Amino acid sequence: MARVVARIAAAIWATGWIAAVLAHSWVDCVKYDPDSQLCLGYPRGYRGRKQVDPNQRYTYRFNAQPLSQAMCEPQNQGSAATYSDRxxxxxxxxxxxxxxxxxxxxxxxxxxPTKLNILYYDDAGREFVSAAEHATAPRAAAGLDFATSANCYDNKNPNSLCxxxxxxxxxxxxxxxxxxxWFWYFDKNPAGEWxxxxxxxxxxxxxxxxxTKPLSAIVPGSDPSPEFSEGVTDAVxxxxSITTSLQPPTRHPPPPTTRPPPTSRPPPVPAKPAPTPSPPPAVNVRPPAKTTPPNTAGPAKPARTGRRRCNCRRHRRRRGTVPT
Incomplete structure (x- = not known):
């Protein structure tokens, strides 16, 4: 009787209608900062929780381990071109x-607790194709707990953030x-569910x-504000801008830093500029004395002394210089 019940339960789980109610989850924030309670990076095709029905848009389930099913939900997560500035x-x-x-x-x-892995490819640009790759792809993180009192904020809240x-x-x-x-193994379904x-x-x-901080320094406690799921707004x-330990996210990575190739010769040392010569001290030079040019008009006339002599005829007669 027990085997019959187990088979019936597995068949019901395989249909997916109970699984859709009891088991579903997805990533709301790829890079969450616990201190500022901000999200610095989102999954593909994410548009918040207020503008869309999150259960319908973000739940992507693999029932009964269909290895040929696409790894990423085709409509919203099939391409890396689904990000936005927000x-x-x-x-x-x-x-x-x-x-x-x-x-x-x-x-x-x-x-x-159920477990999850963080899968990736170390070939830049390589995409996951089918769910079968979960068994062969490298793991950035393996065996993370999905939800426990150690990694979820409030163990009394069924919708607590983990x-x-x-x-x-x-x-x-x-x-x-x-x-x-992000690949979650929900092993409570006997038929298999991921x-x-x-x-x-x-x-x-x-x-x-x-x-970084360990999870024990972050949780347990009261749940953070859910506003982080609404994107990088102007308020964020x-x-x-005033949080010095964080930088606003960008859609494209900054260009890699390039360094000049090493050389065996030491770099040349720039020559020091020649000192500017100081001007010679000023010398107090007197101007040359003025010289009187030589007299070329003949011998100088003797200077007159005494009274001026009259040269009229009467006086000349007295002096005997005029004949009578």
């Missing part, structure tokens, strides 16, 4: 610790973009240290 791609550094956020949706379990702490592979090349998949969310990471040079950018 919901940008995350920019990371090689080796950076990232917090990825999702809701527990009633699946918190401290005794036997975080996965993982490290960006250190071998990723700056200036390139890589494809990642969920995926696809996202991309733009890798920037490791130009500054990134400080204003908050980022």
């Amino acid at each position: 919901f940008p791609m995350a920019v990371v550094q090689p080796g950076e610790v990232v917090y990825t956020a999702w809701e527990q949706n009633g699946h918190l379990n401290d005794t036997s 975080l996965g702490r993982w490290t960006v592979p250190s071998g990723l090349a700056p200036g390139r973009t890589y494809h990642f998949v 969920y995926s969310t696809c996202f991309d990471l733009a890798v920037a040079p490791a130009s500054c240290p990134v400080t 950018r204003a908050k980022l």
